[in-house]
Amino acid sequence: MEESETMNAPAVSAPTDAELVDLCRRMVTARVWSTRLFNLQRQGRVGTMAPIDGAEAAVAGTASALDPATDWVFPQYREPVALSRMGDEVIDTHTLYLLGHPAGGRYPDHVHVFPTQISLAAQVPHAVGMAWGMKLQGLPGVAAVFLGDGASSEGDFYEAANLAGVLRVPVIFVLVNNHWAISTPLSRQTAAASFADKAVAAGFPGVQVDGRDPVAVHEVVSAARARAMAGEGPTLIECDTYRLGPHTTADDPTRYVPPDQLAAESARDPLVTFSRRLCQLGLWSDEENERTRTTALERIDLAVQRAEATPLPHDAFFRHVYAGSLPLRLRRQAEEVAELWP
């Protein structure tokens, strides 16, 4: 993949060895967490979830180029397991979310991650609004929004990209192209030569990058961030990768994914290729891999324990419909629930 010629990327420094190791740890951890949550769904302990397999490099690579203190991330629903760089608590909140607990929509105040979004591309206008608000207040930082190849067909994406171009706001569109929208392949999603091309109509650069290579993603996102911070506006980044698992726990991809294609793509698994590369550099080893997996398993078990121990407020679904005290009608409804569910 090559960057399109419309992008004059400012020079950005390559990741240090420590940053490379950190990236690999976060990718391995994301896969471990995702797999564990997938299995918990099979045991009936958490709800429907969308596994990360194949998107680790795109998501963790993006997060590695952001500043968690100033920047915001707007996920769709697949990404949170790979966003640990935005805050150690991300996995706790995400586990609560999958458990179906109301607190699963609320990352702690210092964690700049918007709640998981189910409606495809609905988060894209929100990210543009956030970037606009940051610009109006002269705040440093950018908003980075994830969407998939399928979500890029939604009107929300086109409307938000168009507005972002007009307002030149500091937003980065990270389009993770995993070649499938549940069962809909790329050929049924767009006739465009690339998803990056969709930036042309909005008047800002669109870039294609190998979404299996976290270093390439890091560099392209860093460049987009530098552009945004310099007041030069948005960038659309298409991270090309492949969905190695089912769409969600409710999906059976054997009905539509060609087995030979999946086998070929599995050989390019970003986890496998990146850890092999770091091994060759002497930065990674089987032992390090095992240590990372063990630590990750301990952490997800802690998150599950914490989530399962989080009390459910009895008036949970009346709080936060509106600010302040409940209007009379809602108060009566809350009283009924309190009687029926003491």
Added chain:
Amino acid sequence: MAVSTIVEAINQTLAREMERDGRVVVFGQDVGQNGGVFRATDGLQARFGAARVVDMPLAEGVIIGSAVGLAAAGMVPVAEIQFLGFVYQAMHQLAGQVARLRYRSDGRFDVPITVRAPFGGGVRTPELHSEALEGQLANIPGLKIVLPSSAADAAGLLASAIRDPDPVLFLEPLRGYRALRDDVPEGDHLVPLGKLRRVVEGDDLVIVTWSYMTEVSRRAAEQLNGEGFSVGVIDLRTLVPLDLEGLASAVTAAGRVVVVEEAPLTGGFGSEIVATISEECFYDLEAAPVRVSGYDVPYPVGMLEDHYVPSVERVVRACRRALEAAP
């Protein structure tokens, strides 16, 4: 006190709120240099600058959707939808996102978004300019719905809406923008959300209504009261939150009730009012409630409009039915 039209009161209130709070941003289609197609935002861009009074691309979805991000960033967004019928293009953001942000973030984010839009028929607009959608919108938990029917209320309710930490749909009576004028109190004038207004006192029957139908109902009451009846009118002002206590006490006192709205009959907010009255005041009713509304047809073209929008004559007929009904 100064006499204003509704649109002037809105314009002055927007200016006052922008002056008072630097976080207020006004945006929509044609709101800048042009001052809005009804001049509701006239002069605001010259006074507050193009960064705070923003002409938007013609895309309702992102006008409403970007307000979510603006609010989360700490701004106070005041978005304009040029005509309420166009809000269909943004319903997914309004119902699926704006209304739910506080709830889905478990209270992390305040949502001080105001969406202004004129609605209502009777002025020969093209298709989709006149629809009364308040009943559809009231079925979306998380939104507040405010519909002024006077200049004083337009000013006082709009200031309350902008300062409210929840999303408010501020639905303006298109037909009353310049036709209705009254005294607006000087200075910081606030009308609380969720308190109805008694427009005409009367104890034989009460007409329950909102927005421009308040004016139609007032004229109907005037005619009947000239014949010796005592017909009252209440303007609900806000459908959500609903002034349950005020509604119940007015209906209980009169015993007879007519509900008037512009929207189609089936599933409209008038149905909600009648259902509420049945629950709250059943044993105080002396006659079955009567509804006056638009018909269950798509909003008609201009030549048929006067047959559709409830008229003084239709409201008077409905009142006579309710007044003449004997248990």
